Amino acid sequence: MSSGNLLILILVLSVAAYFVGRVRAGTLGSKDNKLHSLPSYHGFYFAIATGLLPIILLVLWMVASSQLIRMKIDADLPAEVKALAVGDQSLSVSAINSLASKIGDLSAAQIDTLRSGGDAATALMAEQKIALASAPQGFVIDAALQKASLLRASSIAVTLFCLALAVLGFAYAWMKDNVAFRARNTVETVLRYVLMAASSVAVLTTIGIVASVLFESIAFFKSVPIFSFLFGTVWDPRFSAAGSTGSSGQFGLLPLLWGTFFITIVALAVAVPVGLTAAIYMAEYASSRVRSFAKPALEVLAGIPTIVYGFFALTTFGPFLQNAGANVGLTISPNSVLSAGFVMGVMIIPFVSSLSDDILSAIPNSLREGSYGLGATQSETIKKVVLPAALPGIVGAVLLAVSRAVGETMIVVLAAGIAANLTINPFQPVTTITVKIVSQLTGDLEFNSPQTLVAFALGLTLFIFTLGLNVIALSIVRKYREQYE
């Protein structure tokens, strides 16, 4: 039985158990001998006893079984295949996988045809929609057969185990349940643990992120020294073969880091002045009517998917800048730093403005009134009193905007360059960390080559970087909010 069907079956059984428990509890209670808990809690108790353990088992099995089977298949590969390079080996493994999903439907005679190869095998593969480039080798067929039988066995085993657990759980509930049984307390305790488990998913996600990028990065640093990654000034992953000497320096991070910062600086040069002045106007001057249409407008800017900004920069803004530059005798590349940075700046205006707006609104009015009392005008009050008081919070907002700009992907993928350039000319294209993560992972490269793994090292860099910015920014903003509360 497929795991999806099994899950549905367990859920159906739990629902059935709920009704059984509920009806039974209804018959247990009497006028003199009242139930401790409402009948529905007895029902929930039955449902939990029947369904919880099988579902946990099923989830664990879903996570573990494919790994175990893969390890078993890998271990049983012939020695000559194991001796092959990682790339060729994974080719055989994927052939085994795609064959294993179909081989269960084939008869013994058909498998013999497949084994004998030639046109008959090709025809059979076409007929059965087996997506392989050529007729499989003998060991591939053996491994596929083994994998299919292992899959079948493990699926039967898990079905039986789950159903047995469900029946046992139901029997346990049946024996345990009586008039005085505190079903509500038990159900609520279980529910509380479920809620707790749900809240730890956030932590698990972070652990998952760190683990996945860290392990692949370590694999990458085995073939490329960490020093030449961090301090290399040349980014040219194409021409360095895996493990070959002299490949150091080809995965240099510095040009990408510089490109990322260059574009971020341009974006901030747009977003900070505009966002901050807009926030000041909205918080200090605007009537509620102006606010009521200006705030949604900023929300619209924040709600537009970044791919749309990227498309705009690629097809409209980049060419526009190029033409404008040509008119005044400047050579501006259509995917220049200026075009990607400017559009990204427009995208992060709302991040700066909405947070700054909140921070400015939190400044107590007594500060402003004191300033007015001394004869200052409104703008003098804002510049000399309100802004200095709000400065730490605004710095936090800007840092969050920086982290947003550094991690932004789609605008730069579409509108920034591909070549890694160490240039300070804003009319030239540069490339960024995120662009390179995308381009290293969307090609047809082998997964275990340094060319692919470098994406994880870049991801790790990006993650550490944005994490640092976020922690600092959030702690500033939080501390600051408490100050005036």
Next chain:
Amino acid sequence: MSTARTAEKLSASTALVKKRRAAEWRFRAYGVAAIAFCFLAILVLFTSIISKGYSAFQQTHIILPVTFDAALIDPDGKKDHDTLIAFDYQVLVKKSIADALKLDAGDKPSRKRAMDLLSHAADTELRDLVVADPSIIGQTKDVSLTASDNVDALIKGDIDRSVPEADRQVNDKQLAWIDDFSRAGKISKDFNTRLFTAGASSQPETAGLWVAILGSLYMMATVILVSVPLGVAAAVYLEEFAPKNRWTDLIEVNVNNLAAVPSIVFGLLGLAVFINGFGLPRSASLVGGLVLSLMTLPTIIIATRAALGSIPPSISQAALGVGASKMQTIFHHILPLAIPGILTGTIIGLVRALGETAPLLMIGMVAFIVDPPKSILEPATALPIQIFMWATSAERGFAARTGAATIVLLLFSFVMNAGAIYLRRKFERRW
């Protein structure tokens, strides 16, 4: 004090006052300019995208008389499905366009040019007609066939006729034919239904968004099923039960940080954990949905906590006072009152997930998929991914389609946002 000195002082102070007033006025003007800049940005963005994309909602067709010759299609008169499918309808297309333009059978180059007026899918259009209604075999009918990308561009005015013939995609002969058709009223512009029903195609005129829309819907469903229960449960725990300790602090810091982690990093997580770790299929909408769920989770947790926190304590005190347990108080009283806030936060998270592209690039959703996926385990694309793929294609027809796909994506997110605003207005309660 002499009057002269007073006057001097006054004039000095008026000069200073003037200066200060001017500074005040300038400062206000900056603010207005900043807001105006934002409006201008929105205006430019939308006009640019709509002007690029609107033309792709229409498709040019050429109306040709086609003779469904029984001797060719179905010589044995069986009229069964297999026979009708097996016939090469390209023959009929060639014949009807050559007849319509009165070309000689021997004039091979002209016949080839004439075929270039029509889409490569013209034969399948005829086949679908015949399969749908076999009784038309033997008749001659006017059929509206999809024109090729170049003809479409010409009719929509995207090809400049004044360009020399050598540099133009449509040569003079084809231009003359098109004008003939046009004068005879044989060219029609209809609503481009194929944009919403077809999957990927290498020809712009037969490419559509259906696979992408379906993939996006599957992913949204996964996000709703995974992240809403998890997020609400986590928020209830953190807001109502969690003891103040290190672990709770850790979770809180985590949630806030996850909300600001670049989305592409979630894609790396999906690639390493869901695809390489759990062995889930690449390009499947399930994987995309799971990655987007993890990304949306912090948004939902934060929104739900805010919604729960805004319920006045009197509600829970009243419930506890009449003997409800803590769980009963939360699930019977607090949570139902918080639903509008939770819904608004959820929709905002969903809109973000709908437009998210970068993590999906990581898990192989950039794929050429013709057939709509039947389940969440089959390969699919997503709307923003389709925009990305079309935006990077070279053919001119794809530029308009990219704009059209963007309009569709924006429409989806506006409808959802409008829903969120409606819910907020309708159920908003001031305590």
